[in-house]
Amino acid sequence: MVSANTTDTSCIHCFLPIDQDSVYHRQHEGETLDFCCLGCATVWETIHGSGLGSYYAQREITGDESPVDFESTQDFKRFDREGVFRSYVKQRDDGLHEISLLVDGIHCAACIWLIEKFLQQSHGIHEVLLNIGTHRAFVVWDQQSVKLSEILERFHKIGYTALPYDPALHEQHQQSLLRQILLRLAVSGFCAGNIMLFSISLYAGYFSGMEEEYKFLFEAISGLLSLPAMAYSAIPFWQGAWRAMRIRQPNMDFLIALGIGITFTYSVVMLLTKTGDTYFDSCAMIIFFLLIGRTLEHLTKTKVISITERLSSLSPKFAARLNEDGEEATVTLDEIETDDRLLVRPGDTVPVDGIIESGETEIDESSLTGESQWRFVTAGENIFGGTANQSNAFVMVAQAVGQDTILQRIVRLVEDASQRKPKIQRIADHVASWFVWVVLLLALGTWAYWNWWGDGGTKSPWLIAVSVIIIACPCALGLATPTAILAGTSIATRLGLLFKGGDLLEEAARITDIIFDKTGTLSQGTMQVISVHDLGGQKMSQWFPLILPLEHLAHHPIAEAIENYALSLDYQRPPMDPQLFRTYPGRGISGYIDNQFIIAGNCLLLKEHGIPLPESAVIPNSLQQPYLEIYVVINQTLQGKIVLQDMLRKEAPEILKTLQQMKIHTHILSGDHQNAVNYLAQHLSIEEAHGNLLPDQKLEYIQKLQEQGKRVLMVGDGINDAPALNQANVGIAVRNATDISLDTADIVLMHSQLHGILHVLQISKQTRKLIKQNLGISLIYNALTIPAAMMGWINPLFAALAMACSSILVTLNALRFRQAGIKY
Template identity: 30%
Template sequence: MQELPKDACFHCLQPIPRGVELTVDYEQQPRRVCCAGCQAVAETIIEHGLSAYYKHRDLDKPQQTPILPDELSNLDVYDHPDVQREFVRVLDGDLQQAALTVSNITCSACAWLIERELQAITGVDKAVVNLSSQRLQVIWDPNQVSVSEMIKRLAGIGYQALPFQPNQQEQQFSRQRKGFIRRLGLAGLATMQVMMLAFALYFGVVSDLDETTRDYIWAVSLVFATPVILYSAQPFYMGALRALQAKQLNMDVPVSIALLGAYTASVYAVFKGTGEVYFESISMFTFFLLSGRYLELLAKERALRFATNRLTLMPQLATRETEQGNESIAVKQLQQGDVIVVNPGETIAADGELLSAEAWVDESLLSGESLPNRRVTGQTVVAGSINQQSAIRIKVTAAAQQTVLAGIVAMQDSALAEKPQVQQVIDKVAGYFVSGILVIATLTFLSWWWIQPEHALWVTLAVLVATCPCALSLAAPTAITGTIHRLNRQGILVKGAQVLESVKSLDVVCFDKTGTLTEGKFKLVDRIDVADIEYTNALISGMEAFSEHPLALPLKHLSDRPYGFEQQIKLVAGMGLEAVTNKGEHLRLGSAEFIRQWLPEADIEPGYNVILASQSQVLAQLKVEDELREDAAATINKLHRLGVQTQLISGDDMSRVKLVAEQLGIHEYYGQQKPDDKLTLIKQLQQQGKTVWMVGDGLNDGPVLAQAHLSMTFANASDLAKTAADVVILSNKLGSVNDVIESAQKSRVIMRQNFSWALLYNISVLPVAALGLIAPWAAALGMSLSSLLVIANSLRLYRE
């Protein structure tokens, strides 16, 4: 076994916090571990005779070392309370909730099968699969069913489920991408080779080609096409098998029948020396279909790359007070009642009650607003907030999956899982179409078997090949992919097809304020000066140099020559700064309330939040605020011209919300809205039958972004907002909202054309093929041309 890194946990290889003295016995020697959870898992591995796991793992790549060996994935280790602390959330009553990552999900039939299997278990209250993230949200009664039992049930129907880890999404995409590249590369190479040989066969149709040469070309084509049918086309077979297992029909079923039918008939023709071969069609169809799915995967992966879950940025260690002094402890070991110390600039690791006299915390990832919030003794501070000033003490009230942050994540996942997908509609239509084609193909075979048995197979194959809905299956994905790439060039990332589904009936676009309609960066937007502006700028810059408050940032550089104060400047918490000039003049710089302690009758204009004053007069009034985005007004006006209603929903103060709404001409606005309040407003609009889009960037916007019919955010938004949003705007232009609408409308036109052509072709060619008036090779060529026409039409979206 490789040498274990010093002070690293024997199981997870992470650093062991100071003061932790837990061990497990391995090969008759005690091995140190970082927490009770790792201790329990390691003991379970050893007890089950799987100690070889520790001998063969790669210690040079600890981040790639699995926490559990594959053999343990279905054992009872996930029922251990210490392990469950990391992924199980306790709900009201006796219920628990968890997110599981499920592999091998390929279509809506898979999701249906998984949900049905789990909901049949006594004790499972709810099971919902989100196709886009391949994540399962399950709620259960632990007194009736265990996590391990649910995982075993899923394994029994061919799906591997594991507790969700934030970094699994990227790893999953990496595996899928590599698999597609291998399959696509093989299909592409085979297509080029077989097509060159096919030209000779097509030429032989109208001229004499000696039988020996023909048989040789057939044999070589068989060699090239066999790896394609056995390896490259596997995703279609798996999709078809899972659809049939769920007693449904999807587009993979006719695709698989066509590929396997054409291959079987071709192999038969090669060995019998008579008939037709379709090896070029097999390779070409597989290449086209894989190309479409690969492009979809790339677009989705690029979009989700910007959506790293905020939980991955939570601290792994916390400083806990003990009778012997402070100690470092893993966050997952924190218990209710523990007292932790959070230094300036550190992220708070758990929800708790503030024990210190005062704290300034940045809750922008929770509230979406960038102004720091003041908390005093006894008030609640939440995990994910950042301590802005001096060290603070917190009594833990909730940790791990019980925090406010974890609750918002769970709420967002639930909304995501229940969102309708346009692909479900397409699969339903294709299911009816496929059922009809299979029935007609069967009737055709029986009819020709009665009339001319020697032609029954070839005519039936011509029906299946000619009417196989490959063009239908490409109609939506190619149009969607074209739209995604078109928007990517404009700096807009689209994760799915929801935009196409909702744009046709768009009624309301709801906006957050800070970071959405505004820049999200504090600027000096206005000022009123009484004294000399150069002198007041020097005073303000000199005083703000001693402040760490975010509002001070745009004021520190007002003057190139800040005033040099000889006496120490006094910081009055929550109010401002107090200083004495070198000539003995007393000054205050801060809020209006702070200034009115000196000047009760001071005439301070509303909205001006930084005031400079002496004991006798106000010297300057400054308005430090988020600036409106340059294109905010134009974006709102264009939406109004399109007949789209706009609303402003923000967690910010009502006065600032009203001011922004009036500047932009937004007539409906709501301030001081919590995440639940925002979610309620969106649901109320939807209950009125309205199609709602949401544009936001804060972590508290995650649930409403997931609930809305379509959601947008910016690249510099909170990670959770980017996870929940359907569209991520990289260009930082609010006008991209209108670009999305325009592109979606064009995409719907292209998609409608694709569907019309595909259905028209299939309906027209069906009677011709069923009557035996079209040769199988001509049916294959027609099918190829039909698919190529759909692809070519969709390519217009790249150019326009």
């Protein structure tokens, strides 16, 4: 029937072939455009006339990417090859191997339970942890007993496809999955919408009468229209049900497939025998509603789990490596090795961790630490992969590459966090798997009752049983906790807080006591000059410059503070080399400058040199004030005094005040002198203050609190406080993520702001509240709807709608929390 005059030319707007007898032309930028009809030409004019003409250019660019073909990647043996194996697998200290896998085909908590149960029973596999939100599996196995390819084959055997996790693959997979879901949704929506229109006619016919022929015709058309929904849109449910049947463990897909299968078969029988009403509309609508739920779930999860992808994407794809002759070569990140020299231009992202060899610049580290101010760095200073070079080109030497960079360690931490499940989630997953059996029994009982004893009137026992099956799917129960945890960790990461496990969100919400370390936690951990006083005949401008050459040689934090202070006042260091320079550990320095003997030290050093102390002198570690005084003596005459202090963090008073308002007991444990600790505690209104403590004494203190039933959160700098951080219920390291704290604490604040502590507490409390809300929603939903369905009050159509709504409600509740954020 195609016109003989159809040409090879296609319409510029709709791509349909153009009939050469009725081609329509429009002129655009000196070019003649062909259209198949006036309609297309008018639409083209409208789009251009409305200033939306860029659509045609974008249409060309936006190609249809081929989806990831999970089926074609089932050559699992290739993952046993050494190179591939090394890229994805990590060997642990205990000799076992671990890997993160991306699993295709997970829909519900029952899937999680099934995979974990099946694989954990397999020989050689020590641990399997699956996350419903991220579709990621964390597997620990003994390479001597089982190979990686065999593990992947075991996934395949029970109907799931697992591949080593790769961010790029994951991204593509998510996009492909979304396209597929949308298409299935479109087909089911199209079928359901049109069947409903026929159904309206049929319903109208019940009241006003309808000829049997018309009724049959409309029901037959409805049946035909439901076929695409049943055969295409419902494929995920059929596949899931088939998997469940193969391993004799029913899941939620099995329930849905059973429900729509019974309804469709029943309707076909009724249509052919003309003995009752058909429910093709219910079949299509059930599929449509459930797919809406899955689409929304998918979109929400994609939003929530994008953290690691975002972090991973910080790394550039290529870097400029300099060879021995200084020639530049572009290499991929995999090719960079330690000690390689790399050129980083302005605007480039630093490829790996390293040290600057030459050049100076400003680095934007906000991607790692959340700190918005750029850091000025110069030769000899450390820089980290994933940060951005803002000012000048520099040459760096690679020190940590691949999985050893700070960025990759952070990514691994976030990934590991998503694998650690809270206790409440483990219980929910287990309950969901048994709940499916309960639902089947309830449906069977309902059918038996209405078939043999009940009087359902026009209601079919089959349809009442189907309503029970559909409405009782424990989707909401399975989603309740993981969606809340994902939302919580997502907000936390956005605020620069790294939780090492989802279970910590639960634990941190129940904290009763917070213990602070002093130096580096409540104080900045660096000395600063706060005042300078003249005590002799010379003025500061005379005696102060003389000590600078000595301080320059000292390489001590106090010397550094004095040098910085001099710089801030524009004092130049005299170009003289000190003679007979000497350091007195814990007391000070001395030396000759321009034939003058200079001493810079505390009162103990002055005492040693027989120099009388002024009346106001501060004896170290004996006064209440945590100041440090350095006296300057020139040729045995006291000339001046420099007062230094380890500055309190600006935000500390506010944080402590808020914690007290939250009725959390505060403690300070420090190795510093008791008086200094007391002073700080008094200043910040901290309830308990203990000084002169060794690391093991801090640990004992925490143990005692725990014995009293308290739940302790320890805030430390992650190095000296390692035992205490481990002993506490939750340990927080308040240092830059670039420190060793990444390895020691449960939670790491990637920036050095104490506000992070309040964020941790609030996110944890909100997440716990969210988990309770979500579990409450799912339990109330099941408690109300299952009895109603068993009573025959709910038809399958409404059951599908209610079931989809419960899942959507739980997911949206989590999304609401994520959108709302936190108040501090």
